[in-house]
Amino acid sequence: MALRRSLLWPLTALLAVQLAGCAPEGGSGGVQSQKLATITGRGKLICGVDGKLPGFSFVGSDGQYSGLDVDVCKAVAAALFGDPGKVEYRDLNSSERFAALASGEVDLLSRNTTMTLSRDAAGGNGLSFAPTTFYDGQGVMTPANSGVKTLKDLAGKPICVESGTTTELNLADRMRELGVPYTPLKFQTGDQTYAAYLGGRCVAVTSDRSQLAAKRTSFPSPDQHILLPDVMSKEPLTPATVNADPAWADAVRWTVYGLMQAEELGITKANVAAKLAEAKANKNLADLRRFLGVEGDFGKQLGLPSDFVVRAVTAVGNYGEIFDRNVGPGSKLKLDRGVNRQWKDGGLIYSPPFR
């Protein structure tokens, strides 16, 4: 009896902590956005990022975050507050990210996250996805001297993978299809995964091709590692919010679309002020006037300032500029725009009309 009672209390306390942890956030979503009110009241956006992935989110030697994912955070903060600096970044590993978002610890998850059915569905992770900001595919990296040319050469070999990713599942699926036995070595963080790969524990490491290319730039000798030509999956990397607050999701969605539409209209960080002046001066430019918030109430409908697009583009430039600066020609990664071109150029980047 004494034993049982002594055990009951820690258990009760544990349960209480567990339950209390669930209490504060996630409450009634409703039509009006509680999240938007929370963020405005707080005066800054809390953005969940990877933090260790060059080109997407990375802390530079100056202590500042930069990258494509980071620029999405900045664009949303600029749309809300007119200041891209009003963001608090939280580094999340792939296992923490959804719990952090669901619990309300972060407002927005901009962390090279693949959009999938089960992550979107209310019965699954219950996320709400913004427009895809980077269309990627899963690849495999291997040392140039490993002799591995295709996936089949990996039979019986250990492959490093980050746990809790779509990558982990795709690897299992592909290898099962091919009937190739392999040994998955799973690590909790990207750092551990790549450390084990560089330590020679795995013959290959698998992840999104952009991530492999990005990580490779930080290797001691990048040219000693090659990407296999196989593309194992579709990986649309997409910012996400929670399902429970559709109004906040809409605000994020249309801020991102604004960046894409700006590129289509040729509005850049450099000329946005001039374009705004032009729109204000010429009443006939109805499309441009609506887009830049000179007339109409698009911003208000979203719960954002009317000039949210102007603010976002002023802060980080349009989608094309963001891409070039972080992962394209202006970066170490030097990735090709590929399918991430505007739809007019044969790519997949397509903003619905601002109307």
Place this chain on the structure above:
Amino acid sequence: MGPEKQPVAGDVTPWWRDRRVLPWVVQGVVGLLVLLLIAFLLGNLVRNLTAAGLLLSWRWLNQPAGFDISETLLPFDAGMPYWRGLAAGLVNTVRAVLTGLVGATALGTLAGMASFSRNGLLRGIARVYVEVIRNIPLLLQLVFWYFVVFLALPNGAAAIQLPGLVLAKSGLYLAGFGEGLRWTVPHLVNGVWQAPLRLSVEFGALLTGLIIYSAAFIAEVVRGGIAAVPKGQWEAASSLGFGWLATLRWIVLPQALRVIVPGLNTQYISLAKNSSLAVAVGYTDLYSVAETTLNQTGRAVEVYLILLGVYLGLDLLISLVMNGVNQLVQIRER
């Protein structure tokens, strides 16, 4: 419980001052408050989970997992359901805990005994070992063993070859009874080591880290137990012609065990819980599988409830066994 209306002088105390009643009233009120608190917390959980569309459900346990596990005692593949994956993870955890317990007890006892050795060097080594190891965080030690030591092992013919044991980056190969129950030592076949028993370096790193870390604490428990035995016992044994080891074995340890076992229990429980750090070195234990499961299903609350339950159960089981051992070593009063 009717209070008396007419107090008969010196006979009846009013109930609110009655020592037979009052404790029950207080107990009742406190009990009620606790129940209300629990009800409030549970209600809060259900309300918030409902709002988030996450009401507890266990059906996902039967869905195919879709991920692989690299080393399992319990056979598992991606087509099997989640519960089977979690079970395979649990078996891996138990494997690490059990081998860890045996190893840590052996090493800890040796180190604890060594601190009473008449050999100053041995005594010094035992003290330095304990002080260094128990003052460095376990996670750091695990990462050190894995990334710095085990991943630096050579492969193939260059591997470190000890009698009956080969240490290579691809794994730790042990001699044992191979096919047809013939004694087989590790041997190279086309540049790949073959042996009856192969442990992954992930398991090796976890086990090494756990054993060395826990043994430092166990050494202190053992040292405390031995120190608790009166010095007169040593002297008496010595005067009877017992050597150092014989004194320990026949006189001191049987008495010291009474002090040691309860302390050991705590260390064993810590070791079981510490095994969940396996995820840092790529060993697929219960926690690692649970994390993957959580990510693929989004059932955070359910997965954590399972984890809480399993680790609690595992530790209670260790406690139960150790309490049994404790009763065995107690002095039997006649």
